Amino acid sequence: xxxxxxxxxxxxxxxxxxxxxxxxPELIATVSNFGGIGGLGAGTSAPETIKQNITDIKAxxxxxxxxxxxxxxxxxxRDFDCAIPDWLADYxxxxxxxxxxxxxPAQKFSEQLQVLYDNPVPIVSFxxxxxxxxxxxxLQQLGMVVIGTANHPNEAQAWEAVGADAVCVQGVEAGGHRxxxxxxxxxxxxxxxxLISQTKNCTSLPLIAAGGIMTAQDIKAVLAAxxxxxxxxxxxxxxxxxxxxxxxxxxxxxxxxxxxxxxTRLTRLFSGKLARGLVNGFLNDFAKFDNQFGNNANLPPYPxxxxxxxxxxxHAKKHHxxxxxxxxxxQGVSQVKKEPxxxxxxxxVQDL
Amino acid sequence: xxxxxxxxxxxxxxxxxxxxxxxxPELIATVSNFGGIGGLGAGTSAPETIKQNITDIKAxxxxxxxxxxxxxxxxxxRDFDCAIPDWLADYxxxxxxxxxxxxxPAQKFSEQLQVLYDNPVPIVSFxxxxxxxxxxxxLQQLGMVVIGTANHPNEAQAWEAVGADAVCVQGVEAGGHRxxxxxxxxxxxxxxxxLISQTKNCTSLPLIAAGGIMTAQDIKAVLAAxxxxxxxxxxxxxxxxxxxxxxxxxxxxxxxxxxxxxxTRLTRLFSGKLARGLVNGFLNDFAKFDNQFGNNANLPPYPxxxxxxxxxxxHAKKHHxxxxxxxxxxQGVSQVKKEPxxxxxxxxVQDL
Numbered sequence: 021x022x023x024x025x026x027x028x029x030x031x032x033x034x035x036x037x038x039x040x041x042x043x044x045p046e047l048i049a050t051v052s053n054f055g056g057i058g059g060l061g062a063g064t065s066a067p068e069t070i071k072q073n074i075t076d077i078k079a080x081x082x083x084x085x086x087x088x089x090x091x092x093x094x095x096x097x098r099d100f101d102c103a104i105p106d107w108l109a110d111y112x113x114x115x116x117x118x119x120x121x122x123x124x125p126a127q128k129f130s131e132q133l134q135v136l137y138d139n140p141v142p143i144v145s146f147x148x149x150x151x152x153x154x155x156x157x158x159l160q161q162l163g164m165v166v167i168g169t170a171n172h173p174n175e176a177q178a179w180e181a182v183g184a185d186a187v188c189v190q191g192v193e194a195g196g197h198r199x200x201x202x203x204x205x206x207x208x209x210x211x212x213x214x215l216i217s218q219t220k221n222c223t224s225l226p227l228i229a230a231g232g233i234m235t236a237q238d239i240k241a242v243l244a245a246x247x248x249x250x251x252x253x254x255x256x257x258x259x260x261x262x263x264x265x266x267x268x269x270x271x272x273x274x275x276x277x278x279x280x281x282x283x284t285r286l287t288r289l290f291s292g293k294l295a296r297g298l299v300n301g302f303l304n305d306f307a308k309f310d311n312q313f314g315n316n317a318n319l320p321p322y323p324x325x326x327x328x329x330x331x332x333x334x335h336a337k338k339h340h341x342x343x344x345x346x347x348x349x350x351q352g353v354s355q356v357k358k359e360p361x362x363x364x365x366x367x368x369v370q371d372l
Numbered sequence: 373x374x375x376x377x378x379x380x381x382x383x384x385x386x387x388x389x390x391x392x393x394x395x396x397p398e399l400i401a402t403v404s405n406f407g408g409i410g411g412l413g414a415g416t417s418a419p420e421t422i423k424q425n426i427t428d429i430k431a432x433x434x435x436x437x438x439x440x441x442x443x444x445x446x447x448x449x450r451d452f453d454c455a456i457p458d459w460l461a462d463y464x465x466x467x468x469x470x471x472x473x474x475x476x477p478a479q480k481f482s483e484q485l486q487v488l489y490d491n492p493v494p495i496v497s498f499x500x501x502x503x504x505x506x507x508x509x510x511l512q513q514l515g516m517v518v519i520g521t522a523n524h525p526n527e528a529q530a531w532e533a534v535g536a537d538a539v540c541v542q543g544v545e546a547g548g549h550r551x552x553x554x555x556x557x558x559x560x561x562x563x564x565x566x567l568i569s570q571t572k573n574c575t576s577l578p579l580i581a582a583g584g585i586m587t588a589q590d591i592k593a594v595l596a597a598x599x600x601x602x603x604x605x606x607x608x609x610x611x612x613x614x615x616x617x618x619x620x621x622x623x624x625x626x627x628x629x630x631x632x633x634x635x636t637r638l639t640r641l642f643s644g645k646l647a648r649g650l651v652n653g654f655l656n657d658f659a660k661f662d663n664q665f666g667n668n669a670n671l672p673p674y675p676x677x678x679x680x681x682x683x684x685x686x687h688a689k690k691h692h693x694x695x696x697x698x699x700x701x702x703q704g705v706s707q708v709k710k711e712p713x714x715x716x717x718x719x720x721v722q723d724l
Binding site: 172173174191192193204207208209210211212213214216217218221222231232233234235237238240241242243244245246281283284285286312313350351352354355 | 524525526543544545556559560561562563564565566568569570573574583584585586587589590592593594595596597598633635636637638664665702703704706707
């Protein structure tokens with residue numbers, strides 16, 4: 021059976037598998053070849069794209085890497101059952117943006133998972149939900165290490181129950197989407213240190229710590245807290261191998277230089293699911309429709325709202341309008357740097 | 373000039389100065405005599421009580437201890453300018469609880485501070501605001517180490533600017549009231565690790581880390597992150613020298629045994645200022661009136677709402693009704709134990 025701790029890894033550093041284009045095969049291979057673990061955020065990719073990405077990564081590295089999928093039910097990925105909210109429809113109308121929603125709000129998870137069954141990779145991780153023990157076993161039998169994501173100890177226990185090899189515990193500090201799915205996970209998000217400590221108290225899974233980690237000292241802190249690995253996302257976003265746009269990179273760097281501690285916020289406005297990004301025009305303008313911590317969100321759920329805001333974000337990207345992009349970033353964003361990916365890795369390892 | 377690092381302290385452990393009765397002279401002296409730093413939460417105490425407490429503590433220990441005050445303007449401590457909210461007035465009416473509000477919602481900060489000028493203590497810390505550099509200098513000239521509280525790097529910088537000797541950085545994980553005062557501090561609270569890392573990035577003050585710290589491993593983690601001391605509050609609450617009621621202690625311990633990770637929540641409902649406590653009947657029943665992260669809270673501000681809910685909490689305490697007490701607790705509460713204070717201290721030090 022595979023195990024995270026038996027893989028040939030030199031440093032306990034994982035590059036977070038961020039969906040949406042940041043995690044290019046070049047970024048992943050750079051991290052894995054350096055001795056860490058690169059991660060592909062494949063959750064929003066079509067099956068054929070995932071297959072191609074895996075082929076591309078394997079051509080660039082012989083070292084372990086990770087592919088991350090978003091767990092959705094068939095119904096979640098298939099149906100729109102909510103209308104576009106009025107405030108968003110009004111925004112589209114007043115900005116003359118044509119809205120052609122796709123037939124389905126998301127890719128089919130079962131088809132994405134089949135790509136992994138057919139094209140095994142060293143490590144597969146999951147977010148937004150939990151798979152069943154048969155699926156875990158099948159992946160493991162194909163040689164894959166299986167990792168879950170948890171924002172709450174109860175979610176870590178759910179991953180332990182289905183036989184996962186490790187769990188990524190993602191604190192409130194983390195940029196991008198929160199990977200949990202239980203109500204208690206978002207009702208009052210746990211800080212990373214409390215999450216690590218309490219998860220260790222109730223599971224025996226190896227832990228990957230995620231959320232706000234930017235420096236070697238941050239890595240040392242989470243290892244001291246009991247984590248086995250540190251996962252960094254925002255730290256890689258502005259590096260040269262990252263696939264996000266120059267506008268996105270510049271927004272991160274501007275934020276890090278403009279104030280000592282730039283404002284990020286947890287929001288449901290972009291996708292229906294809680295995610296952390298830089299505060300910009302979109303978040304400010306529609307703040308009153310947001311529902312970060314309430315149980316009765318009156319926003320369409322993920323992935324429907326995600327699909328509904330895609331035309332806005334595509335339009336904004338085309339017009340270099342960072343006020344209407346989702347600039348996902350963690351609470352450590354003040355320490356982001358625009359630099360070669362290898363420079364970041366060297367600095368992290370040198371200071372470890 | 374005094375300095376935190378030159379005090380005779382054996383262990384980098386501070387017992388948080390929790391206002392409201394938890395921090396008895398016996399608790400403080402036990403911690404200080406053991407080699408840590410005990411802290412008196414004097415923010416809501418009358419000047420003559422503070423003076424008596426200082427005398428009592430000095431009779432029990434020769435070692436360094438801390439007194440904490442709540443920074444309020446004269447106007448804040450003097451005037452009620454809001455009415456009791458309807459939902460609270462209705463609660464009082466339907467439960468036949470007589471409401472006799474005090475003349476002033478809080479003690480006068482200037483009078484409390486005068487007690488310290490007249491009765492110097494080794495360490496004084498402040499929360500809910502920042503004092504001015506003349507006040508800091510006067511305290512220092514009287515031999516006191518001066519510590520501020522910050523939930524955000526900008527607040528740490530404010531304390532550095534007035535000449536404080538150290539700052540307590542309190543992450544989102546922390547139980548009880550958040551010590552910050554700037555809007556950015558509560559808009560999207562920072563996790564402790566990100567707070568430490570970013571504060572170190574913009575100030576050179578020694579840091580005391582607070583929030584969710586329950587075990588020696590948690591302490592090691594915040595020291596690895598760059599903090600100089602760890603401050604623990606919840607961990608001490610159920611120990612024998614703590615002054616909270618048995619009902620309070622039992623509620624904490626029941627929560628820690630009932631579920632692996634009990635639900636705490638940040639709320640303004642008890643006092644008007646954001647504070648973390650166990651979710652109970654009061655928080656659930658009036659959740660829709662809460663306003664945790666919004667800028668336009670429609671609740672009376674601290675200390676007015678704090679004074680307005682005091683009759684409810686006094687009634688609840690008398691009737692052993694933990695559903696209407698403020699059961700302040702941090703996110704690490706699942707690891708709380710009912711035990712002698714010295715047992716907790718021994719376990720922390722042994723594992724360090």
